[in-house]
Amino acid sequence: DTGVSQNPRHKITKRGQNVTFRCDPISEHNRLYWYRQTLGQGPEFLTYFQNEAQLEKSRLLSDRFSAERPKGSFSTLEIQRTEQGDSAMYLCASSLFLGAHTEAFFGQGTRLTVV
Amino acid sequence: AQKVTQAQTEISVVEKEDVTLDCVYETRDTTYYLFWYKQPPSGELVFLIRRNSFDEQNEISGRYSWNFQKSTSSFNFTITASQVVDSAVYFCALIGTQGGSEKLVFGKGTKLTVNP
Numbered sequence: 001d002t003g004v005s006q007n008p009r010h011k012i013t014k015r016g017q018n019v020t021f022r023c024d025p026i027s028e029h030n031r032l033y034w035y036r037q038t039l040g041q042g043p044e045f046l047t048y049f050q051n052e053a054q055l056e057k058s059r060l061l062s063d064r065f066s067a068e069r070p071k072g073s074f075s076t077l078e079i080q081r082t083e084q085g086d087s088a089m090y091l092c093a094s095s096l097f098l099g100a101h102t103e104a105f106f107g108q109g110t111r112l113t114v115v
Numbered sequence: 116a117q118k119v120t121q122a123q124t125e126i127s128v129v130e131k132e133d134v135t136l137d138c139v140y141e142t143r144d145t146t147y148y149l150f151w152y153k154q155p156p157s158g159e160l161v162f163l164i165r166r167n168s169f170d171e172q173n174e175i176s177g178r179y180s181w182n183f184q185k186s187t188s189s190f191n192f193t194i195t196a197s198q199v200v201d202s203a204v205y206f207c208a209l210i211g212t213q214g215g216s217e218k219l220v221f222g223k224g225t226k227l228t229v230n231p
Binding site for chain 1 (some may be wrong): 119148150152157158159160161162165167206208210212216218219220221222223224
């Protein structure tokens with residue numbers, strides 16, 4: 001098991017461009033979370049999936065953000081028409097939920113810089 | 116709504132000192148889970164411990180220990196005989212089980228610097 005994998009690790013984009021990030025969770029984990037972290041802050045929840053169903057989205061997730069987990073395995077997070085305020089570290093985590101919460105394991109993150 | 120407060124923004128100690136990181140949480144749920152994560156300079160969040168609300172036993176793992184007190188809604192983390200490798204940002208987090216939201220809520224973190 002290689003843990004949670006995120007790609008790319010770094011992304012620099014021009015304002016107005018679209019970007020897509022990928023997260024491959026730990027294989028047997030049914031829950032997958034996306035978080036955003038800015039400098040000096042704790043991770044902020046964006047959305048989570050249980051298998052392929054998106055069960056909750058934060059109000060932080062504007063209509064420019066969309067996330068998918070089409071087959072209940074990997075997930076993608078797309079940001080359309082990026083803005084400078086989108087610059088942050090985007091973290092993915094996965095966990096196994098069987099009626100009780102287990103620990104979430106995080107990937108190394110994708111650092112987005114919008115110029 | 117769930118909330119986690121880590122009042123200490125930064126702590127600096129000298130190697131071998133003991134250090135306690137404070138965490139106070141708020142939740143209306145009767146069943147909830149508390150976590151501590153470590154974020155070293157490399158950036159990846161590393162899981163340290165999970166505790167559910169029904170288990171108030173303190174836990175010790177090597178140089179790390181955790182003190183969970185429901186009466187004061189606190190889940191403090193102590194590092195004994197700190198080492199330079201302990202330098203990192205430490206996050207306390209909470210997840211509830213009622214009210215329809217099951218997201219992990221993080222505090223703002225405490226940056227620990229251990230000087231040689």
